[in-house]
Amino acid sequence: MPDAPVTAYIGIGGNLGDARATVERALRALATQLPGCQGLRASSLYRSAPVDAGGPDFVNAVAALQTTLSPLALLHALQALEQAEGRERPYRNAPRTLDLDVLMYGALRLDSPELTVPHPRCHERAFVLLPLAELWPEGVRPDALAAVADQRIERL
Structure with a gap:
């Protein structure tokens, strides 16, 4: 365990059932059910097309x-x-x-069979970068946002 609290960024998404309600429940659970966690801040919700798979659109947040x-x-x-x-x-x-994906965990760099942080594909995905930029604008470079500008995503 870290000695002092660390800021972690969590990617949230779903595309089965009532995805919006599921993401909203997940945000409430992150705020109230995780031991050792506090101070939740959440981005807006977004709708995005699935990446590399079929199925309905996703609802995402960070x-x-x-x-x-x-x-x-x-x-x-x-x-x-x-x-x-x-x-x-x-x-x-x-x-x-x-x-639910651990996108970042403070400044930690970790590459293990179970977890890689920063998330290895977060810089390729508009559904991560746009909501992340709401919470951490100085952490998302304009060129990264430009690189995903062709991906279909809309704020809900």
Whole structure:
């Protein structure tokens, strides 16, 4: 566990069932159910096209929170929230009820079989960069936003 709270950024998305309600429930759960986490800030909700898979559009957001959980403990807590929403993993990029990703964990760089931070593909995805820029404008470069400008996304 870190000695002092660390700012973690969490990507949130879903495209099965009532995805908007699921993302809103996930935001409430992040604010109230994660031990060692506080100070949740959330972006607007966005609708985006699925990447590399079929299925309905996604509803996405990004949350920032202060945590004393270790990176892996945070990941496991997020996976428990996914399971509570009925998350299944039949194949890579399958449609899902809820997807929670650790995008960043302070300044930590980690590449393990279970978790990589910063998230290895966050810079390629408008559904991460636009909401992240709301919460951390100085952390998202204009050229990164320009690189994803052709991806279909809209603020809800």
